Amino acid sequence: MNLRLARTIAEARAEVAAARTRGLSIAVVPTMGALHTGHAALIERACAESGFVVVTLFVNPLQFNDAGDYSNYPHNLQADLDLCEERGVDVVFAPSVDEMYPRATRTHVDVDTVTEPMEGRFRPGHFRGVATVVAKLFHIVQPDRAYFGEKDAQQLAVIRRMVDDLNFSIKLVEVPTVRETSGLAMSSRNQRLSEAERQWAVALYKALEEARRVIESGEASAAVVKARAAEVLAEYPQVSAEYLEIVDPDDMHPIETITGPVRIACAILVGKTRLIDNVRATPHPG
């Protein structure tokens, strides 16, 4: 029952094959490492629901549109292993870039429409990289269930569409965002924030919460809701917003008139750090 570290695809496959032989159901929690309590929530859920849990740690160069963001992405393998071991994870799969991409990939998985607004617009190529590496990880681990955080709502919508369209036989499990008491969503990138920046970063959640409040109090115009959220963001001049959108929760297209459940999503820059977050909102009937 000890945690094993698999560095190669062959090792990971052998671990999973042995678990299958024992009749265990397989879960995967794909991460980029630098695990925090948000990841811990995914892992705990996976361990509660599956007989065998694989956590993948891989900072995928293909999904970074910004070389500085990639090279500065936090790493802490020993802390990640400790967190996984404490939660009862069976295997951590932490391959090198060469193991995952022994040569430049000529194959890409593209999802259209869902990928167009928000992160797709501000991070060209990001979702192609995400869909491609998640397809690879799904083929390596061949899990029954895969766990993703609600914080990356558009990523989850992209993966859900890929799984449906390509008939992957995998159940996707969405786990709610974990937040600090200030409301700041857990994120590996929070490690890069100074103390002052961490104070300013709460603007993100405060703007989303204001938008949700306005929608739930009956406002149907997305333009009005967004203007109110923008006022909140304007109280934090140290923060600049890339986008704040009100979108369909399934296909992520921006909505003008709010008549049903929506997702409110926002990206901000605090100093050099880019943060994203989102909340769901449902207008009161009638």
Next chain:
Amino acid sequence: MNLRLARTIAEARAEVAAARTRGLSIAVVPTMGALHTGHAALIERACAESGFVVVTLFVNPLQFNDAGDYSNYPHNLQADLDLCEERGVDVVFAPSVDEMYPRATRTHVDVDTVTEPMEGRFRPGHFRGVATVVAKLFHIVQPDRAYFGEKDAQQLAVIRRMVDDLNFSIKLVEVPTVRETSGLAMSSRNQRLSEAERQWAVALYKALEEARRVIESGEASAAVVKARAAEVLAEYPQVSAEYLEIVDPDDMHPIETITGPVRIACAILVGKTRLIDNVRATPHPG
């Protein structure tokens, strides 16, 4: 041991799951139906090597760049079932278009480079459709082995690259082309040829054979080899060639100086019917 016909993805998955439980290895032979003795060779090989064989019959609209070619593609389900039953196939999976594409797919699998020359140039979108539907069929059947014919050499190179790049855990088996005594390669599209067209269509194989002979007698210039093959094709004025290329057998890029094994590939039009074929050639050492 009787042949079962699965019309839905759920039925196909249930058949394969039951075979897995019995410890059988799974083979898939993806086809567009209208089975001929070339397909029979794939099926016989699959049945000899695997405990459980699934033949898929699906005319995939996504891979047709020509609507007329799609609507005229031959169908004969009962004859296909008879051929499969005689060979000992376990399951024929013959889904409807609605079953495979319940809504327009937003997800595509693209392979670059390998797809650029030849069929990729003359059939825009063809290989995207092929890669996407093969990924779907692989996810539905989850086979250990998949069987493809050497006649569609570029298709096989595309699928091989997709399998490698995306870490599919599937062994690809390439089966040699089956030919009529005239040399004409077996193809479902041969059904559309008139008697006269069938005579003219031998130009394709004769040109490829001439190119191979010239290479094996020591000619290293692809331009010279192609000119000799063009002379053969010119003897058949009823036939027009789309391309005749000498390419690297792995990544399909056109070669100018022949120093190792190559593939010679050609596409022709005979009346309204488009036919492709290819042969391997290896220059004599020294």
